[in-house]
Amino acid sequence: MMDVRRADERYPGGDPAAGIETRHAFSFGSHYDPDNLRFGALIACNEERLAPGAGFDEHPHSHTEIVTWVVEGRLTHRDSQGHETTVRPGDVQRLSAAGGVRHVERNDGTAPLTFVQMWLAPLDPGGDPSYEIVHGIADSTPYAVPGAGAMLHVRRLVPGERTAVPDAPRAYVHVVRGTVRMGPHELGPGDAVRAADEKDLELLTLTGPAEVLIWELSA
Structure with a gap:
């Protein structure tokens, strides 16, 4: 089975007035589609565009593996576990929310920021949050989310x-x-x-x- 989903079929979201534009590939927030909740472990694939100075204020996550890929610009990440990093194109960032974590995501630069953020459901909920960033991942190096x-x-x-x-x-x-x-x-x-x-x-x-x-x- 091959199911093709086009870019213009994504659900619009975000807050354009605040400089945040989002396109959701799966049912998300107020855009509820019972036939499009997940594909295997994947429960979200969001295309995010943040204007300079825009971002998501501190907010919680739990029981989710969050993987982020920056397309252009620089993403500032801060979380309640004390991590503060800048994610650039070519970097893979993973935040395992586990039993609960809070984080901030912002565009603190002067150029537009575009990134793809993917959420996966864990095999076993709970546990302790963890964080990892791989700078400049190579094509020949797959990234495991066990x-x-x-x-x-x-x-x-x-x-x-x-x-x-x-x-x-x-x-x-x-x-x-x-x-x-x-x-x-x-x-x-x-x-x-x-x-x-x-x-x-x-x-x-x-x-x-x-x-x-x-x-x-x-x-």
Whole structure:
């Protein structure tokens, strides 16, 4: 099964008057869709755009694995565990909310900030919060989120380049930039594919450079 979701099908959110524009891939907040609650462990894939000086004030999370990928700009992160970091393009940030944590996310720079934030449901709720940032992750280095039984693969591709989509019970493919082909489907920025029980899938870059996030999800 391959389910293609286009960028213009995302739910609008955020607070544009405050410089926050959000596009939700899954049911979120007031946009409730009982047929679009999750895909495997993945329960949110939000495209966030923050104007300079805009951001999310301190707010709580619990029982969620939060993974953030910055597309452009710089994201300031502060949390109740004492972590304060700047997340840049190429960095992977993970906040395991576990039994409960509070954090702030802001654009403290002078340029617009765009990032993709993905939430995953943990296999076992509760526990102690944890935080990790990997600076400049390489294409050949998958990032494991064992608490959710998931693996993130980052692919940066030039035109004409091919890459395999991992064989997995479920795979979620999100196009950050560029244009790629997956099977018969041409995908552009913001488009996504939810693949279940598919084998031997691959991406072909049509225009680039392309950047693609691939989640390998357990059953």
